[in-house]
Amino acid sequence: MSNAISSWAFLKDGIPNLMALLISLAIVLTTMAPRAFAQTELAIEHRLPLTTAMEAATTAITTCASQGAAVSASVVDQHGQTLLQLRGDLSAPHTYGLSRQKAYTAVSLAPIQGVTSTSEVSARLRSTNQAIGELALPSSPIPGIIGVPGGIIIKTEANELLGALGVSGASSGLQDEKCVYAGLDAIKESLGKD
Numbered sequence: 001m002s003n004a005i006s007s008w009a010f011l012k013d014g015i016p017n018l019m020a021l022l023i024s025l026a027i028v029l030t031t032m033a034p035r036a037f038a039q040t041e042l043a044i045e046h047r048l049p050l051t052t053a054m055e056a057a058t059t060a061i062t063t064c065a066s067q068g069a070a071v072s073a074s075v076v077d078q079h080g081q082t083l084l085q086l087r088g089d090l091s092a093p094h095t096y097g098l099s100r101q102k103a104y105t106a107v108s109l110a111p112i113q114g115v116t117s118t119s120e121v122s123a124r125l126r127s128t129n130q131a132i133g134e135l136a137l138p139s140s141p142i143p144g145i146i147g148v149p150g151g152i153i154i155k156t157e158a159n160e161l162l163g164a165l166g167v168s169g170a171s172s173g174l175q176d177e178k179c180v181y182a183g184l185d186a187i188k189e190s191l192g193k194d
Contacts, residue, residue, distance in 0.1 A: 060183030071169030102151030102166030149173030
């Protein structure tokens with residue numbers, strides 16, 4: 001019984017000491033933290049405006065439509081998040097999701113490979129024995145990644161990645177890609193502005 005009481009006395013006496021230690025630690029961290037964070041530079045990131053993304057996607061869709069192809073178009077931001085998806089008149093159901101996969105693949109893999117389009121990514125993956133940069137592809141597919149033409153990254157004139165545009169539904173991925181280029185040409189001037 002006396003051991004239990006002496007143990008309680010130790011804990012009781014230790015609590016004020018522990019509180020004093022925690023308060024001292026909080027004061028030290030509070031005074032040092034601003035200096036540590038002051039040395040860290042904040043990242044500045046540009047974003048593709050929705051109106052610009054819409055112009056690129058609608059131009060790509062109308063360009064393909066003028067060539068007799070019913071397509072869908074998707075735009076993702078530099079993090080692979082969907083900004084918009086448009087399903088063109090009479091386009092097949094699968095084109096909606098596939099256009100997003102093409103845009104996602106472009107923004108995910110093209111910068112790593114030092115290229116701008118999914119057609120170039122596909123060619124590099126085939127020629128380098130299925131590798132992403134220096135890393136081998138996993139044995140199972142990566143969700144959202146597809147190795148077919150039709151996705152192209154969107155960059156500023158200063159070479160800053162803003163996202164990617166993907167198109168699907170034409171008779172070939174290369175025709176999809178031509179429509180993507182038309183969409184990107186339509187927004188070229190707005191990408192040079194800060």
